[in-house]
Amino acid sequence: MGNNISDIIERYLKQIIQKSQAGVIELQRSDLAELFQCVPSQINYVISTRFSIEQGYVVESKRGGGGYIRIRQLRFNDHQPLAQIVQSIGVSLSQREAEGMIERLEREEIVSRREANLLRAAVHRDTLRVELPSRDELRARLLAQMLTALFAAKADEG
Template identity: 40%
Template sequence: MAILSDIIETFIKSLLEENDGEKLQIQRNELASQFSCAPSQINYVLTTRFTTDKGYIIESRRGGGGYIVIRQTKDSHEHVKDMINEKIGESITCDCALSLIEILLDIEILKDREAQIVKTAINDRALVSINCEDRNKIRAELLKSMIMVVLS
C-alpha cells in the first residue's frame, strides 16, 4: 500500500504531465482537503519530492488564498550542469553517484540504458585497480564527462 506522500507526489506529477511540463499552480489548502490531510503534509511532499535537485522549482505565494507554483526544469541543461558541478565536485562516493544517476533518470536527462552504462563505469568494481584515495576523484571526473556528453 502506497503511503500518502507517494500518492500526493504521483498526483502532482500527473497534473504536471497534463500541463505538458509547464508550470502548475495549486492551492495548498485545496490539495490538503482533497487528500484529507494537513497542509503541512503537502509542504512535506513539496520540500522533499519536488526539489531543484530533482528538476523542480517551487514558488509560494501568500495572501488572496495563497498558491504554489511548481515548474519542471528538466529541459534546462544549464540547471543540470550547475547541479552536477555542485553535487559532484572534486570527488564523489559510489553511493552518492548512484543517487545522482537516479535523479538524472527521474528528470529524464538519462535514459535507462545510458544510466546502466554510467553506473557500470563508475562502480567500485570497475575502479578496483585504483587506490581508494583516488577512486572517488576519478569517479567524479568520469561521471562529469559522461553526463556532459549526454547533455551536448
C-alpha cells in the same frame, strides 16, 4: 502510512504537471490538503522533498489567504547543463570554487558577462558576512537558486 500518502500526493502532482502544456501548475495548498484529507504541512513536506531544483523543479509559493504554490518542471533538453551545474554546486561552495564555476559559465556562454558579474557580487564573502561553514552553505544555496531563476527566465524568453 504517512509515507504512502506522500507517494500518492507526489504521483498526483507529477501527473498534472505532465498534462499541463507548459509544465507549470498552480494550486492552493488548502485545496490539496482537503483533497487528500491531510494537514497542509504534509503538502509542504511532499513539495519540499520531492520537487527540488536537483529533481528538475522550481517551486514558488505565496503564503496567506489567497496563497498558492506554483511548480514548474524544468525540461531537461531545454536546460541540459542546469541539472549538472546545480548538482555540482553541492551543499557547500568556497568563494574560489564559486568564482571558478561562474568564470566557466561565462566562458561557455551559458551566462552573459553581466549575469556573471551579478552572480559574483551576490556570492562574494564581503556580501555574505556570515561565519564559516554557514557562509559556504549559503553561497551554494544562493548560486543554485540564482542559476535556476536565470535558466527559468531564459526558457520563458524562448
